[in-house]
Amino acid sequence: MSAETAPSTTQAERDARALYEDDHRISPAEIAIGVIIGRTSEFFDFFVFAIASVLVFPKLVFSQLDPLTGTLWSFAIFALAFLARPAGTMVFSWIDRVYGRGAKLTIALFLLGGSTAAIAFVPSYETAGIGAALLLALFRMGQGVALGGSWDGLASLLAINAPEGKRGWYAMIPQLGAPLGLIVASLLFMFLIAALPAQDFLDWGWRYPFFVAFAINVVALFARLRIVVTPEYAALFEDRDLEPAKLTETLRSEWRIIAMGAFAPLASFALFHMVTVFPLSWVFLFTEETPVRFLMIEAVAAAIGVFAIIASGYLADRVGRRTLLGVTAAAIAAFSGFAPQLLGAGEAGEAAFMILGFILLGFSFGQSSGALSSNFDPRHRYTGSALTSDLAWLFGAGFAPMVALWLSSQFGLIAAGAYLLSGAIGTLVALWLNHELARTID
Numbered sequence: 363m364s365a366e367t368a369p370s371t372t373q374a375e376r377d378a379r380a381l382y383e384d385d386h387r388i389s390p391a392e393i394a395i396g397v398i399i400g401r402t403s404e405f406f407d408f409f410v411f412a413i414a415s416v417l418v419f420p421k422l423v424f425s426q427l428d429p430l431t432g433t434l435w436s437f438a439i440f441a442l443a444f445l446a447r448p449a450g451t452m453v454f455s456w457i458d459r460v461y462g463r464g465a466k467l468t469i470a471l472f473l474l475g476g477s478t479a480a481i482a483f484v485p486s487y488e489t490a491g492i493g494a495a496l497l498l499a500l501f502r503m504g505q506g507v508a509l510g511g512s513w514d515g516l517a518s519l520l521a522i523n524a525p526e527g528k529r530g531w532y533a534m535i536p537q538l539g540a541p542l543g544l545i546v547a548s549l550l551f552m553f554l555i556a557a558l559p560a561q562d563f564l565d566w567g568w569r570y571p572f573f574v575a576f577a578i579n580v581v582a583l584f585a586r587l588r589i590v591v592t593p594e595y596a597a598l599f600e601d602r603d604l605e606p607a608k609l610t611e612t613l614r615s616e617w618r619i620i621a622m623g624a625f626a627p628l629a630s631f632a633l634f635h636m637v638t639v640f641p642l643s644w645v646f647l648f649t650e651e652t653p654v655r656f657l658m659i660e661a662v663a664a665a666i667g668v669f670a671i672i673a674s675g676y677l678a679d680r681v682g683r684r685t686l687l688g689v690t691a692a693a694i695a696a697f698s699g700f701a702p703q704l705l706g707a708g709e710a711g712e713a714a715f716m717i718l719g720f721i722l723l724g725f726s727f728g729q730s731s732g733a734l735s736s737n738f739d740p741r742h743r744y745t746g747s748a749l750t751s752d753l754a755w756l757f758g759a760g761f762a763p764m765v766a767l768w769l770s771s772q773f774g775l776i777a778a779g780a781y782l783l784s785g786a787i788g789t790l791v792a793l794w795l796n797h798e799l800a801r802t803i804d
């Protein structure tokens with residue numbers, strides 16, 4: 363891309379570039395830190411909304427409904443972000459091509475932070491009627507569009523630069539943001555619930571995490587801009603390794619890889635919500651357990667999940683990523699046959715379910731990212747990876763809390779296990795069908 367045809371940049375991007383105009387080269391470790399910061403901020407937003415969907419919105423926005431129905435409606439709004447993500451990828455790919463990746467990232471993260479902060483001002487049903495739910499849905503879709511646009515290609519950059527024999531290790535780095543985001547969100551809500559009277563928490567206390575999310579997004583923006591404006595990133599962009607392509611062209615050329623990439627991680631993405639969002643809703647609705655204690659269990663289990671994700675990188679480089687994904691999918695299938703019932707077995711059962719679930723999640727989720735980066739044609743790698751991520755989250759996770767809660771409320775916790783089993787089967791079938799992908803992963 364010549365200087366004459368290069369897209370214009372934002373002031374933030376120019377300032378970031380000015381800070382690093384010397385000969386300093388961004389190391390893989392610095393890229394990894396940028397990836398972790400970015401993903402942690404996104405998952406913090408994700409879990410703040412998810413926790414509020416269980417503890418706040420059914421009483422605030424759907425107070426005219428019974429608790430179960432209100433929670434199901436909250437989860438329906440929760441799913442809107444996953445539906446909106448592909449639209450965000452399409453819109454922001456155009457911004458990327460026309461105005462540059464710095465402009466794209468700046469707009470996307472401020473939209474994400476603005477939508478998240480706006481949720482803090484959502485009124486109650488008593489104040490605004492159905493308008494409260496409509497505003498919540500609008501802001502949630504704003505989050506989804508922004509998440510589609512916040513794809514910066516850094517995970518692909520890590521995959522491209524991974525040394526031989528270290529692809530599994532580099533693949534797990536972006537995944538660390540999920541448990542880290544959950545830990546921070548859980549502890550913050552736990553503190554607010556414990557420190558405030560119940561009515562004060564419902565009136566105004568729950569709003570503070572959404573303001574915190576906006577502040578974290580600003581920090582994440584500059585951490586990521588620091589990398590995307592570097593000469594190395596620009597060179598990859600100019601060499602077409604990280605150049606945004608048109609979605610129609612990418613879909614036409616890479617549809618098979620995108621489809622396999624969307625279905626291969628179904629087991630880990632289904633388990634993702636089965637040990638994060640769903641159990642909180644089940645415990646809150648159907649047991650006498652306090653939210654404070656269960657949020658602490660989630661935070662501890664997520665910390666164990668961090669170590670499991672790190673271990674997945676070590677194991678994947680020794681047995682192969684495809685082998686590890688297949689073995690963990692089979693383990694998740696076995697887990698689905700008995701583990702969900704632990705939620706109905708008291709406090710010890712809840713802790714066992716969460717810890718076992720996060721260990722399995724760490725091994726599977728740790729290798730569910732970036733498996734296809736090297737399989738795309740370089741011209742489509744940037745956009746294809748973004749679209750694959752969008753569809754994987756939509757199919758594997760978008761409706762998981764709502765479906766699992768409805769099934770378990772109607773047919774018992776064993777039905778939630780059946781839902782998890784379907785995700786494990788989807789992963790095993792996708793890995794079996796796509797032999798070309800299997801060779802690439804290994």
